[in-house]
Amino acid sequence: MKTAGEVVKFLNENKGVTVYELSQSFGLSKAALRKRLISLGYTENSMGEWKYNGKPEEEPKDEIVSGKRMKRKRTNETKDIDGNWEYKESPDLYAALLALPIGSKLVSKAFKTDEEIAERFKQFCKTAGVQIGKMHSLALYEFIEKYEPIVQKMIEEGKKK
Incomplete structure (x- = not known):
């Protein structure tokens, strides 16, 4: 086995x-x-x-998981030259987590959020079987990737006026 x-x-x-x-x-x-x-x-x-x-x-039925090291075959994503992940089809949560940039230092931040959102997030992480910290990192990373260019564009357009 x-x-x-x-x-x-x-x-x-x-x-x-x-x-x-x-x-x-x-x-x-x-x-x-x-x-x-x-x-x-x-x-x-x-x-x-x-x-x-x-x-x-x-389904990756044939992936060997019992050895000292597991080598993954990445079939649904490719890495472009800039180091960003581009998905050939809709990304799955686990591929996105594996594609997270790995930093050298972890930090702990406290924040306040709506109780209902926090509970839904906690339940989602539990259902997905992923640590809340990793899921927070993914959520923040995807948020920044999505909105940072928009804010930069707004700033640049504001300077032109």
Whole structure:
């Protein structure tokens, strides 16, 4: 049992075995296998069943997840010269998370937001199986990528007047 498809099938058929135990049996850290499955687009529901959250024909069943290192085949995105990601089709959440620029230093920031929005965000992160901090980074990154050029253009047009 080495591939994502085999692991998911095993976990779904053997409810007494957790993904953490299976990960350690492969000689990996406790959470490595879970992280690998999530990075491939799999999620675990509240009953402990794993499923793929994409198009069935794109399911990465043959990706090897039990080795010391997992090598991902990136099929739905290409990297342009500027280092920005361009998607050939609609991006999936997990590909976007993997494409986040990796900084050398993490910072902690406190902020206030609407309670309903915060709760929805928390529930979304839990459902997606992604850490809230990583999802905050993605949300802020995509916000800046979308609105920074617009604000820059407004500033430049204001200087011309």
